Amino acid sequence: MPDPARILLVEDDARLALMLEQLLHAEGYDTVLARDGQRALHEGLTQEFDAIVLDRGLPVIEGLDVLNRLRDRGVLTPALILSALSNPADRVEGLDRGAEDYLGKPFDIDELLARIRALLRRHRSTVPALPLPDGTLDTSNRTVTTRKGETIALSERESQLLERLARRPSQVFERDDLLGSVFPDADDPGVVDTYVHYLRKKLGRDCVKTVRGIGYQLGTLR
Structure with missing residues (x-):
């Protein structure tokens, strides 16, 4: 049996973070939670993940800045931005700054899980x-x-x-x-x-x- 996909979940809202962490665990993912941008950067640089689910409005370091710093350090883990900033300009900015997908809050749980599965499939099928x-x-x-x-x-x-x-x-x-x-x-x-x-x-x-x-x-x- 293959190892479960590892996901770095970055969310500062305590209730939403707990819900998402439980949801991802229930789907069989090995999930690491970071509650601020500095912790997210540390986890992303010192551990290997298959995907990142990343909020934008984070304490200490803003979400897109976290993603930029990871990319600058050679971390290519695919990222899904999950943010209340969800107008077209926000989505374009997120994609242009290194995210592979972008989903606005509030979101449908089934859609979120489907997007994560698609992100993992694309990541694993890409020639590394x-x-x-x-x-x-x-x-x-x-x-x-x-x-x-x-x-x-x-x-x-x-x-x-x-x-x-x-x-x-x-x-x-x-x-x-x-x-x-x-x-x-x-x-x-x-x-x-x-x-x-x-x-x-x-x-x-x-x-x-x-x-x-x-x-x-x-x-x-x-």
């Missing part, structure tokens, strides 16, 4: 091409295409390791984190160092940065 500094990673074909047009084939584990780094390009990953997420069947953290070495041989020594005393971070291609 992740941006890299000076190139892209196609995780379906396990290839890296450089800005110069060179195509480099990766092994399955090399691709998974690079994908993990590329999905959070500003994050420094500890070896144990990479071991658990990319090499769950391995016990020795040294396997992470081995595959970093393989990536550097294929993509250049700077493709993965070593952060002394912590671990690894996405770098730049050769």
Whole structure:
């Protein structure tokens, strides 16, 4: 059985947040709730989600600003804006600033759930091409295409390791984190160092940065 879709729910209204959280749980989604923009930004940058349901009128950081900051940091998780600001100009602004869908409040529950399902289907059917500094990673074909047009084939584990780094390009990953997420069947953290070495041989020594005393971070291609 596949893992449930993970949804980041961002809503500051306590009653509505509770209702939506219960609704999404009842539909089988693994849901993380953030009640303000700063928390939403933190969750979006440090965890992986399949979709974001995002209010606009948030405390601390406004919803569209949260989305802009996530996009600027390389987070491509599809987002549905759920907002009382729902005239055509508001919807256009939301879509232009990085949202994949926009639904005004008040909303019909069945329509909301249908839009989330459609968002997840589109997300999962899209060829996952992740941006890299000076190139892209196609995780379906396990290839890296450089800005110069060179195509480099990766092994399955090399691709998974690079994908993990590329999905959070500003994050420094500890070896144990990479071991658990990319090499769950391995016990020795040294396997992470081995595959970093393989990536550097294929993509250049700077493709993965070593952060002394912590671990690894996405770098730049050769």
